[in-house]
Amino acid sequence: MAGNKLKSKETKKKPEPVNPGVLKPDKEAEVKVKELVKDERTHKVVGTILLLLALYLFIAFTSFLFTWQEDQNLVWNNGFNILFKDDVVVENTLGRLGAVVSYWFFVNGFGLASYLFCYMLFIFGVNFIVGRRVFRVARNLKYIIFGLLYISTTLAFLGYKAEFPFGGALGNQLNRWICGFLGSVGMGLLLFVVGFVWCIWKFNMQFKWPESKPKPPKPAPVAPVEPVVANAKPVVAEASFIPSIPQEPEEEILPSKPNTLKDNGSIHLTLPEDEEEFEQEYQLHVKEDIVTPNVTYIPPVATPVTAEEDLEQEELEAAMQLVMEERDEPEEEDVPPVMEPTKRKDRNAVNDIAFEIKPIPTEDEVHEEEEFTAPQRVLSSDPYEPTLDLRDYKYPGIELLENHGSDKIVQDAAELEKNKNQIIDTLKNYDISIQKISATVGPTVTLYEIVPAAGVRISRIKNLEDDIALSLAALGIRIIAPIPGKGTIGIEVPNVKKTIVSLRNMLASDKFQNSTMDLPVAIGKKIDNENFIADLAKMPHLLMAGATGQGKSVGINTLLVSLLYKKHPSQLKFVLVDPKKVELSLYKLIEKHFLAKLPGEEDAIITDTKKVIHTLNALCIEMDLRYDLLKEAGTRNIREYNNKFTQRKLNPQKGHRFLPFIVLVVDEFADLIMTAGKEVEMPIARLAQLARAVGIHLIIATQRPSVNIITGTIKANFPARIAFKVSSKVDSRTILDTGGAEQLIGQGDMLISYNGEVVRLQCAFVDTPEVEQVAEFIGDQRGYTDAYMLPEYIDEKDNEGKELSLTDRDNLFEDAARIIVSTQQGSTSLLQRRMKLGYNRAGRLMDQLEAAGIVGPSMGSKAREVHVKTEADLEEILNDLL
Template sequence: MPTKATTNSSSRRSLIVLGVMMIGIGLLYLLSLLTFQESDYAAVSRLGFGDLLDPSSRSATLVQNWVGTVGAWLAHLSVTLLFGVFSVTLPVVLIGSGWVMIRDLSWDRWLRKVVLMTFWMLTLSTFAGWFALEFDSISSVMSGQVGFMLASLLQGLLSWGALILLLTALATLSFMTFKVDFSFLLNLDVSAFTQWVKQRLSSMRKLADAQKEVPRAAVSRPSEPQADTPKSSASSPASASASSAPPASTPAPTTETPASTQPPTKSSEEASSSSGNIEIVVGQEEEDAGTKDLGRAQKAAASGSKNKFQFPSEDLLDPATEDDTPVNMDEIRRVGDLISDKLKQHNIALKTHAEDDGEDRELRATVGPTVTLYEIEPEDHVKISRIGGYANDLKMATAAKGIRIIAPIPGKSAVGIEIPNSNRQMVHIRSMINKKKFVDSDMDLPIAFGKTIDNEIFMIDLARMPHLLIAGATGSGKSVGINTIITCLLYKLHPDNLKFVLIDPKKIELSLYRHIQNQYLAYVEGAEEPIVTDTSKALGALKSVCKEMDSRYELLKMAMVRDIKAYNDKFAAGGLEDDLGHRHLPFIVVIIDELADLMMTAGRQIEEPISRIAQLARAVGIHLVIATQRPSVNVITGTIKANFPARIAYQVASKVDSRTILDVGGADELVGKGDMLFSNGAQMVRVQNAFVSTEEVERITAFIGQQSHYNQPLVLESDEAEEAAGQGDVGDVDSLFIEAAKTVMLHQQGSVSLLQRKLKIGYNRAGRLI
């Protein structure tokens, strides 16, 4: 008996210790969730699991979570990937279990409560996911990935029946948890409420009839049967009679559209003919640089090069024909009136602003090449989230192909509603590269994607991004976007300063660039073709880029500089010796046209070199451009996504795909054919991608390829070759040693560059052979 009592006492002490530990861990867990910050994951994602405990790391100092890097990682796992904000149930369960152990309470009752709390967590998370699917203003952090996936599944199976099912589940859980008796609903006297509703409907009907009769009496004229429109019925008699006057007797106001934004091809009368309810703004074309300025800028880019290279002329591109289709002012007014009327039907009041011409306007329409942005400013008492909930109503009222609501517009106290134009204007690549904004740009890797809604050229510097993730459905313009990137860089950078590594699992998308292999392409030594089309060889190509990255970091270390620009400046000034392996380092742009094919064949193996390059290669001038037509979580994994803050989304099939690439909805409402959204984390810009035809690409590459000043491309050292060379004994030699010796004897001299040219191998391997 004493032995049994001692055993029970020891077991009891163990339970108390375990309970105290569970309560402590649960409190830390709860504190990490309460101090969760979405920005913490960007810092934590750059650390390995073993580095999470290292407080000296730079990323660890950026974490704002009160429990440090471990808390930030745990909070991200729970909130983002599991059950959203309702993941607080998990530490509550942990703390409660510890308390049950300490107090030696009944486990049966506690387990029933745990099951009930679990159902509450799943139901509320799914309910929040349903709201996130229906309303873009609801953050996906509320539901987490689990709740969002469950809501997507239910909505796909039941549509609006999913809401009924979730409400039923909430009512059932409320009954089981709080013992709510719903029988009182059967005894309610609803007669008073029904009578009140009837009175309200009757008074609203009388008021509507009165509003219809007054404008008719005020504007009824024998010669104007068309004056009875929804717009005239909502206006006052004075404004109705003024708007019905002949156009010749009405002076054209000059404040309708500012002079700085009026296109030269549009008359001021047409640009200012908008009604008193809407202000129409048409962006002005930017100034051309001219062929001479373009040639001068290209010569400046090639200055200092020992090889004379002739840049392609803009004459190789199709002429940017002037679009003579005028802006349909009547359509813009009609759509603006429909938006205003539909919002007022839902009791969303809009502010009016007095203009210089004395008229009050509720809307401002900015006409772009693809869409028109309607800006509205709701009254102070109106919740902005309500406007986003009426997206489908506005889409049906305006008969638009797609509608995107920006609530609010960043930097403005207004809400934006983007609606596609009935007549789209094509944006040509020639109209991008011959503008002063592109020619005079001092960016390292300038890319002119297209035009914004304000008709401004949208440019980015790939060197500052520093990588780009592109997604879009088939036929949305993704391949044209890649051609735009390459074309802009070919027109701006000398071959000595730029090299491409092209990986094309589709085998046909990038095949046009074979002509420029000696000028602009870099490929792995021993490769049969400069463009990687075999998915089994793509992994080796990316590993070779990683080796080039490591080699460049060694050169920067020896030169005691921090980035490629400082290194090249120091090398050009003669501050670095060639004997130590120093050389001019060009920018390397790695383009992967279809990531999904690589992920299907290589999976995690392909993810590792992509993550290494994305994390480390910016300082040494290596940049990634990855495109896919399947923006799913299996292709765009969390590791890849965390290292690509700059993303482009063309039209996608669903809101889930849009959230995968952009973290928000909107890409599913694009209209295709180059219509895209660019996001760099801080801003979201809608752009009409410039069009580059296949014939234009063929002319450009043929012109560059016929120049014989370059007799070899840049060759990257094969990863397999170095591994094979490093696995032998001390007496083993490289397989090319005999051929290298013959080459040196034949030319009576030996150098690294000689072996590179004659044996077509990389710099590091040639250095070992010497």
Template sequence: MAGNKLKSEKKEPKKKKEQLPDPSTLKPDKEPEVKVKELVKDERTHKVLGAFFLLLSLYCFIAFTSYLFTWEEDFDKVHRYSSSVLFRHEIEVDNLLGRLGAFTSHWFFFKGFGIASYLFCYFFFIIGINFIVGRRVFRFWRNVKYIIFGLLFISMTFAFLTGKSAFPWGGALGDALNRWTSGFLGKTGAGLLLVVAGLSWIIWKFNVDFKWPEKKPKPVKEPFAGFGEPDEELEDDESSAPFATQPAKNNAMKGDGSPITVIPPVEEEAFEQELQLIEKEEEPAAKSITYIPPVPEPELTMTVNEPEPEPEPEPEPEIYTPPVPKKNTKAEEVAFEIKPVYEDPTDDEVEEIVPVREAVPTDPYEPTLDLRDYKYPALDLLENHGSDKIVQDASELEKNKNQIIDTLKNYDISIQKISATVGPTVTLYEIVPAAGVRISRIKNLEDDIALSLSALGIRIIAPIPGRGTIGIEVPNVKKTIVSLRNMLASDKFQHSQMDLPIAIGKKIDNENFIADLAKMPHLLMAGATGQGKSVGINTLLVSLLYKKHPSQLKFVLVDPKKVELSLYKLIEKHFLAKLPGEEDAIITDTKKVVHTLNALCIEMDLRYDLLKEAGTRNIREYNGKFTQRRLNPQKGHRYLPFIVLVIDEFADLIMTAGKEVEMPIARLAQLARAVGIHLIIATQRPSVNIITGTIKANFPARIAFKVSSKIDSRTILDIGGAEQLIGQGDMLISFNGELVRLQCAFVDTPEVESVAEFIGEQRGYPDAFLLPEYVDEKDMEGKDFSLADRDPLFEEAARVIVQNQQGSTSLLQRRMKLGYNRAGRLMDQLEAAGIVGPNMGSKARDVNVKTEADLEEILNSML
């Protein structure tokens, strides 16, 4: 008994050990399920099925067509031996596809559906096309309904028409339906049933309209109080669409002064037809199922043409129009109104108002018409460096999974589940720890997991936000190059409605990461030498060149290295901006960089003045008003393109210029977003003396390539992780409160050069976009001016001041697009000439010259 007790005591610990959860037991349970799912979802399986169904469709078509000519010779042989004819080698048939073709055709035609059997060829064809293309080209269930109806209708119709013909036109099914229907309804009733069924299908399929010619009712004429006879345009204008009111030219006045709006009657047929068109809209095509997580499709929104609510009248909107001869005050008022209001004019005045009303420009302003023949670059100019699909190495995934499980097991950490998501550069392994396991324990094993996997760049995300799992990012042995061409060809980029769309790279789940630079609104890039910063800048610039017109976008390029951005010199007259008088639009000199940044600050201030006068808050609202011709160009208003400032090496500028560069950069980062000026700054040294707190606070979007230390990673991202990247475009982007790992899209230097040459060979503007002039105060110290050495713009500035009777320096800035320094010098020269009075602080100077004739006398005396 004692021996038995000892044996039982020894066996009990073994039982307890067997009851402990072992992570390795997950392997045999998961393997069969994963393999079956992969086989079903594999894209290659779909293509094989597609090829099979296409071949089956072709096979049936050849067999059926041959049966039409050889059925008499093969009928007795197949009918006599049935399916055994397939295995009798001594029997010879005339069908082109042999005994199998003869038997299949006999079964479909004689025992089945007759001539309607050709619908099976179409059925196999649509299945094959959908599988091999990888998306829903043909709507499956809708075609199945048509095929079922066709089998019944066509087989019965041919059986009814051919009667007792020897050839099975309707097949066994058609003969059975014909006999039953003829016995139930009679021969005539069966024929009428077929006619009604055929017409019903045609009406349902093609929506045939049966219209009886009707006389159009004459439009009802409204009484015109105070006019006499109505205008002839009201009787002939029948171009109004349903639910839309007539333009303002069809409005008149009632006797009490209120306007009368003439609305043509809406016909019921037009209303029904519009509803039918809306009902016939098709659903979007579905995507094929692959093992790679699909990119989410954009939501399909259906817009119904409903009558828009009548807009509220705005307070005195202005429209810029050519000058009109002053015939009477009423005509002059109409020329500057969006909707003219007539105040009970006489018959003679109506004849004068009509031509003035037609002269008002109603078409919106289109800035792209300046270069109307401009052609966007084609995708053929870019190369396809890598495949858009990621090849999954099952052995590598299995090996890494087992290594992770074993490493965690060695530290008594059990997990419930592990899954993998394969990306172009790294694979994300998501694990769900068992209950009671602390996340910090797994986080501290980062180096141990990297040692067990023998890989560089292991990064642990504990936990993954919004997923409830812990992520382990492991670099792939075989990395996939993300081609910029594939990203620009994606629907997400082609159909984006962003102001400044930029294609940055691909996520781990193979989803394209496309962001709007206008919403970032500035981008800070950092990384060690040779890790992909210059390629990243080229990716951003090429993305914008493929999406924007030269009238909508301008670049200010700062290149202290002098070689990185020189390729874009070819597009100077299309997309680049520069200072007046400069020869090269790409800035390489530090002193010119300071002048350019200050000129951008002046441009920013001028744009804010324009927004203030227009009553708008941002560039989108302002350009919207300008394109609607609600802003007068004679008052200094103009279409404002987006301006993107790109600095390739920011650390070099800080080292050479210091505060002279940092202050305008900080000011632009703080204020320039609303007026369409955005910054992209790159540096190799993300240290605190280069990227100061003032700059970081205004750059919420940051990109970090591989850096040398965790301190640099914290400087650029406020968190570690960038030091564990593997280089060659592997990057972390902090945007919208998320930290996402991406593989940057690759574009080579010859590709950028070919895109720039394609744009540069087209007709451009006479010169690059000119920024406001900036003169350093240090350069003007000790230089007293005299009237003999007055500014070339002196006379023009004098005329602007006298015409407006306002001695304001900001007025010269806005009207003549000058910097503050030059405008101030012009004002001092005007004071020396006696045209304006002395400076009065915040108030405008007094204008001593009241008329332009007096001004001309002063200017002539100065010659």
């Protein structure tokens, strides 16, 4: 019976057989509320609804302004019941609902200030649709709340006798209470003061009183002057030391014991006795890090240093050097005993190989946040100072950027030892002997430097690139044979744990803060953890290329943010070309500070291909105008010209002006070449060939580095090139004229060809919200009235077929005629400089002046003859033309 019961239970537990002919119903997908809220489509739907609601309120409010007398009594008598009464006819454009909503907002609410609710719904809707913060919500909400209270109260005070509810119920209530408390006069004064204070806070209005000239001081008696050092130097920002390299201890062989880490920082490794081929001792020497004393960063000043201070500085340096020498001397008790190596008769056996891990240099230590100082601005009343146009401009602070991870590189001794052994074993398998191997740990890769034995061909090691990559099981092995300037061969191996290079730490370093470069850009860090900061003005142009998603956009943001942290708006202008329309849109906020555009254009960031062609040609015109100014000033480059101008040696009335640097940034060059071709390539080639001396520099990026995009004409004028990871060796050779870019590991890993040397870097990382914060910080400050205007360019194709007629004269015809007559020089370039015109428009003006008889015909390279000698004769001619 028991057995039968067990069988019956087993039969009950068996699952029912599946009928293949019957299909089970599919499970309905569960919709999670969190995923629905975070969905991008939900945000777009909400944004669309908010925009439509804003438009609905705007139309209803505007209609109420004209129909309030007819609709007010109807809504007052019926209340909300009017919505359900079909026999009631209202005059509002949006029907009964529009009349009720307008009535409650205007009469029972805030009056005319209710239009601010339309603006509030509009900014919320735009932010939801775009998917990012186009308008700052917190700041706008503060303005809206202040506007509701202030505008409604003010309108209620001014229109207290009017029948129309200008201030609404809230404004009338506040007006009655404050008038009862302060009186009508006090109420008026209070409203005026509050509005005036708000304008001062918002627009930072300047109030200046004419200064009286100071009287010359009386001559003071001559006092003895203490001796001053002639070649005085400013206070040093931070003391840096170059550690002396201790001599390598003699090689030793220890008994076979477990691997131990001694107190002196060296790792002694032993091998099993049964392996005859590798009975060698490898010693890992880890140098002790040098402790750099904490020195507070003091910005450089122009005050001289006295002899006593110089003596104290020398004593301090001598004491520090003595401490460093004492630290470098090894202690006797820490030195291990030296044993003679055992001799082997096996021909494959080699001498012991010393393995050294080079210390990470600490000379580029970064400052803390409170020690970051913006570039100092020298204020002088005598020379011209261009930064005084925006004297209240504040450089962005380092706190706007984030610190992504730790700046210190962690050395994994086990990983280094494993890779070293794998490299040595692979080379031994091919009968390649080496004398020494050392490792330099970087943020992304580790460089193993090998000193080959005598008689070993470099090509043999170079050909083992794939074999070493296979033994290390790593991606992106790159062999440098030999390393330029060294007698070693380099093997770059990616780290298991990569370190993010933060742009914040690079901008806070001494090398960037104290740089005297014209256009310093913080690009990234080398393998030895040294900051790579270059001068864009000496590159002088930069070509960036790489596959999609390998870091080109981040690299462009890194370059632009570096320049924003170092330069004043009067010293630098950007021309941004963004065919994608989304990559460089963050910099729209700094249009009135740092951007340049064509006259008559609304958007300073160029996205249309035709406007790109006009902008490039306008830059060529600007280049020619600047060369004319340099020729008249007798200078060779922009630095000499600006020095003369700031020293007031050039007359602004003759067309001279301070010349800011102009940086042209093209995000996707391949798209422009495909759509425009030669129309884009030719002005780019002209600018790359000639624009360096006049301060115009180019940064061009593309994700398709093929020979039809990056032509020989462009490559010849871009000596500085950056290559991110590419898909093939052909692309690498197209960019760098050498291979290696196809073996990079991506995510900011790059090669830069600069000064005839190819260096591997890890690009500094700056995230999009950080760029937005920097742009908002600059955009919220007082800027120029408009962006920097480039010369006007008119395409000759637009003027084809048009005949020259004096009845259709240029608007600047009279001004150009007066300039020609007053100077008695019939030169087209003169009109370009004086009136900041393009060559085409200046040429048309000169042709119209010839038709009017003011100047003679063209004489080739010589200036035209001026027929009108006096301004009185010119006025008669101009009056006859009218």
